[in-house]
Amino acid sequence: MKKQLLLTLSAALVLAACANQQATDNADTAAEDATSQEVANQDQGSKIEEGHDHTHDEGNHDHDHAHEEAHDHNHDHDVTVSTETVVDREGDNYIVAHGDHYHEVPVSEVSDDEQKEIDQYLKDNPNLKAEREAKQKIQAGYFKDDQVADRTLEDWQGDWQSVFPYLEDGTLDPVMEIKALESDGEKTADDYKDYYTTGYQTDIKEIKIKDNKITFIKEDGSEVTGEYEAAGSKILDYEKGNRGVRALFTKVGGDEEAFESVQFSDHNIAPTEDVHHFHIFFSNDSHDELAKEMDNWPTFYPAGWDGDQILDDQLHH
Known part of the structure; x- marks a missing residue:
């Protein structure tokens, strides 16, 4: 399932700008309200000095997922839609995990038999949506100390x-x-x-x-x-x-x-x-x-x- 990454840059920019502003306002407000007190109580981290530009905040995503909506149908990766990759269905689109991010794929691009299998899988696994939302919250930089685990x-x-x-x-x-x-x-x-x-x-x-x-x-x-x-x-x-x-x-x-x-x-x-x-x-x-x-x-x-x-x-x- 391969498509062209960008139909035109101008079209992608307009879509991204419109979608991102509302998504940013909603997502940031919700995430910060839910975790601000929790973060304030943490004392194990290192407070970053004032004066730095933390637009990037190297340790986490400082972007919402509006880019999925703006560019999903123009990607250049092979995105496989199956019970192994689908995590949710939103309206006429499946939400598909691809590495550390997600794509929206129109349900119409999946055969009727596959739709039935995937829809039943999502019904049997209602936890997938919650797991996706929890992962996105962590990647946005909102988590508790006890969620951190050492890596190799x-x-x-x-x-x-x-x-x-x-x-x-x-x-x-x-x-x-x-x-x-x-x-x-x-x-x-x-x-x-x-x-x-x-x-x-x-x-x-x-x-x-x-x-x-x-x-x-x-x-x-x-x-x-x-x-x-x-x-x-x-x-x-x-x-x-x-x-x-x-x-x-x-x-x-x-x-x-x-x-x-x-x-x-x-x-x-x-x-x-x-x-x-x-x-x-x-x-x-x-x-x-x-x-x-x-x-x-x-x-x-x-x-x-x-x-x-x-x-x-x-x-x-």
């Missing part, structure tokens, strides 16, 4: 590529245009591109993770490998009221030049198999010192993805 490098095994080149070559320009429209004139697409340039900037072009080893490959082809062990999690409390989690790893062997401290942030707060991208922080400083870095968050996607796939993923966040 198993979650990020494989080969990864930096997203920075796709920002530089213009592939992600549609994302910046949409963000500009969503800001209601407060920022331009160039403003957002400058912001993400600072965020994505890195001379690490590839990362390979196998077992407990992380290999960092630079643009000049040089590479270093370190052996790492898990060092727990760090919860960050943001001034807007939501939160983020970084998984901490400390070097215990490998090349001398390999970074001493590495932290991952991927919008999840516990072990998961559905990682499609992550933000990473690395230095020779302590974890407490590294956790202060809020402006630069190099971001990596699977090495096998092309620019269209990465664009599609970003349009759904």
Whole structure:
């Protein structure tokens, strides 16, 4: 079930702008009302200093799901509609899980026999909708400390590529245009591109993770490998009221030049198999010192993805 990602940029921008404003107002208000007191009572996190721009809030999604409505019928991924992927039905659309985000797929695109099977499955599993809503709430940065679970490098095994080149070559320009429209004139697409340039900037072009080893490959082809062990999690409390989690790893062997401290942030707060991208922080400083870095968050996607796939993923966040 493959479709073109964008019919036209202008059409997508208009749809996104209209849908997102109302969705943002409703979703943010509900989430913050439900969790503001809970977050205020937490004292285990690290309060982020004033003066930073936390539009991105590297540890969580700062976007609602209006992009699903605006771009769902224009995606470039194969989205399989089955009892293994469907989590809800809303009107004439099925809500389908795809990695760490969701797509709307018209019911009309599914055969009558499949509809009967899927509808019966949803009826028999009413918990799926609640689980989806709980996951979206967590990814928006609203959760309790006791929901956080330590992770291992198993979650990020494989080969990864930096997203920075796709920002530089213009592939992600549609994302910046949409963000500009969503800001209601407060920022331009160039403003957002400058912001993400600072965020994505890195001379690490590839990362390979196998077992407990992380290999960092630079643009000049040089590479270093370190052996790492898990060092727990760090919860960050943001001034807007939501939160983020970084998984901490400390070097215990490998090349001398390999970074001493590495932290991952991927919008999840516990072990998961559905990682499609992550933000990473690395230095020779302590974890407490590294956790202060809020402006630069190099971001990596699977090495096998092309620019269209990465664009599609970003349009759904």
